[in-house]
Amino acid sequence: MTSNEINEVPFFDIQLPYELALKIFQYLGKTELGRCAQVSRTWKVLAEDEVLWYRLCQQEGYLLDTSISDRSCWKLALKNCRARERTLKTNWKNRIGGVSQLQYELGKILCDVHSCDGVVIAGYTSGEVRLWDTRTWDYTAPILEPVHGPGDAGPRPHVSFVRINSSLAVAAYEDGNIWNLMFGREPIHHYQHNQRIQALALGSEGATVATASGFEVKVESPNDRGFWQTTETFEIQKLVNFLNLVPDVTGSPVTIAAAEDVVYLLKVEDPGKILHSVYGQPVTCLDVSAHEAAFGVKTFGWLLNEPNQILLYNLETSQCLKKMGNSLGDFTCVNLQNSPPNMLVTGNKDRRVRVFDLRKSESLCSLYAHQLGVSAVQMDDWKIVSGGEEGLVCVWDQRMGTKLWEMYARHPVRHIWFNSHSLITANIPDEKNPRGSSIVADDLTMHRKHRGIIYAYEFSVDQLAVESILPICRSSYDEVTGYNYNIGLAVPYDNI
Numbered sequence: 032m033t034s035n036e037i038n039e040v041p042f043f044d045i046q047l048p049y050e051l052a053l054k055i056f057q058y059l060g061k062t063e064l065g066r067c068a069q070v071s072r073t074w075k076v077l078a079e080d081e082v083l084w085y086r087l088c089q090q091e092g093y094l095l096d097t098s099i100s101d102r103s104c105w106k107l108a109l110k111n112c113r114a115r116e117r118t119l120k121t122n123w124k125n126r127i128g129g130v131s132q133l134q135y136e137l138g139k140i141l142c143d144v145h146s147c148d149g150v151v152i153a154g155y156t157s158g159e160v161r162l163w164d165t166r167t168w169d170y171t172a173p174i175l176e177p178v179h180g181p182g183d184a185g186p187r188p189h190v191s192f193v194r195i196n197s198s199l200a201v202a203a204y205e206d207g208n209i210w211n212l213m214f215g216r217e218p219i220h221h222y223q224h225n226q227r228i229q230a231l232a233l234g235s236e237g238a239t240v241a242t243a244s245g246f247e248v249k250v251e252s253p254n255d256r257g258f259w260q261t262t263e264t265f266e267i268q269k270l271v272n273f274l275n276l277v278p279d280v281t282g283s284p285v286t287i288a289a290a291e292d293v294v295y296l297l298k299v300e301d302p303g304k305i306l307h308s309v310y311g312q313p314v315t316c317l318d319v320s321a322h323e324a325a326f327g328v329k330t331f332g333w334l335l336n337e338p339n340q341i342l343l344y345n346l347e348t349s350q351c352l353k354k355m356g357n358s359l360g361d362f363t364c365v366n367l368q369n370s371p372p373n374m375l376v377t378g379n380k381d382r383r384v385r386v387f388d389l390r391k392s393e394s395l396c397s398l399y400a401h402q403l404g405v406s407a408v409q410m411d412d413w414k415i416v417s418g419g420e421e422g423l424v425c426v427w428d429q430r431m432g433t434k435l436w437e438m439y440a441r442h443p444v445r446h447i448w449f450n451s452h453s454l455i456t457a458n459i460p461d462e463k464n465p466r467g468s469s470i471v472a473d474d475l476t477m478h479r480k481h482r483g484i485i486y487a488y489e490f491s492v493d494q495l496a497v498e499s500i501l502p503i504c505r506s507s508y509d510e511v512t513g514y515n516y517n518i519g520l521a522v523p524y525d526n527i
Contacts, residue, residue: 040073052077061087081105088112119452119490123414123426126436128490133163141483142190144446144457151455152200153485154190156463160202165453165487175200189463194233201240203228209242211259220259230274232286239284243271248288248297265297273317277346278368287324289314294326296349306344318367322346325375327362341365341377343389353392356385364408371412378405384417386410386429396432400425407447416454418444424456442483452491459483
């Protein structure tokens with residue numbers, strides 16, 4: 032019997048039309064639908080209707096970009112999605128997967144790293160910019176080299192900032208040059224500042240770039256014909272430390288700039304609006320979401336009644352919504368944009384990672400995470416990944432408050448990004464010109480010690496990236512007695 036053959040469904044002592052019965056069943060979850068399927072053959076057909084299981088799949092966040100006609104059995108599709116999620120969670124917890132180093136020998140020392148959806152951009156002291164697409168089999172990607180004019184002889188300046196989104200890559204140099212780079216070798220736009228660039232921001236979508244140089248914040252974007260132009264210039268009173276573009280803004284872009292102890296909300300209608308200002312209390316970190324801005328504020332010893340805090344502001348009303356935290360250490364990093372709804376995660380100089388519930392203004396958990404200060408942090412609905420100044424990357428189970436595993440590299444962790452199946456971390460040296468740098472150029476061992484490192488982890492069993500390590504280079508052991516980390520490290524002699 033198929034659903035096409037049923038006109039009326041028996042509902043105890045009445046008969047209901049199929050469409051009406053289907054509307055009632057739409058309020059049931061997976062367990063209730065399973066029980067209803069055991070009542071009778073007619074109810075089984077109804078409880079396994081594709082419309083119901085398609086809706087359940089969408090409600091749980093799976094296969095959002097598909098239509099109902101793309102699958103023949105949505106009940107099986109939901110089952111497979113949930114099984115894959117469980118496997119991924121297990122792999123994350125037990126560190127099962129592959130790890131690769133994204134290294135570039137000729138780039139000298141790593142200066143800055145950024146990533147978007149598995150694509151990694153890195154800038155080096157040699158002035159070169161490199162891209163890797165970790166979603167592909169071999170991780171290779173072009174070196175993005177700026178075009179040199181006839182007067183550009185001699186060594187290039189260091190790369191100071193790199194940023195990337197789904198459509199654009201941007202690199203800033205120590206001498207004030209900015210290149211906007213598409214996913215090709217040639218830059219599409221170049222402009223120069225008279226002074227050193229202190230901060231660079233790229234919108235999460237689209238092609239809007241904000242830069243801070245001297246006492247000026249510039250916003251650049253292409254016009255309808257694709258020509259780049261300065262859309263806004265804002266004059267501010269202090270030097271910018273942090274710069275962010277507000278995501279998902281319709282119309283002209285909105286920029287948040289933290290300059291010493293002042294936070295500016297920069298938009299066309301109100302170019303010099305001050306969001307927050309308390310004299311002598313500098314801002315130590317900043318992050319923004321579509322409607323809110325979160326930043327750390329440092330206080331001093333004579334204000335003992337008001338310790339270091341995280342402030343949350345509404346960007347529409349410019350009102351302070353919450354004051355969170357009660358710490359003697361400075362808040363060094365905050366992640367609001369990538370956190371689950373009503374949550375944010377912070378790192379502090381006191382070596383702790385704290386998760387805050389924005390509805391309660393209190394920390395849900397406080398993890399003693401690192402030996403030195405926390406330098407980068409991100410969370411999702413069940414885990415936290417934190418990086419420290421001492422070079423440790425730690426993965427935590429947020430609800431249990433326990434450390435799952437850690438990895439160490441020599442330099443401070445300056446960048447962390449993860450999604451459901453992959454993780455990118457970057458250890459970037461503070462010292463860009465180590466002593467004996469002339470030796471480092473020739474001595475490969477010394478060079479590897481000082482250059483910094485980028486790691487790409489892949490935890491998914493069905494991703495191509497797992498195959499990025501050639502079989503001959505993959506470790507032949509899965510698990511050894513007394514060693515509970517079975518990540519497939521690239522060891523070049525195990526299978527020879």
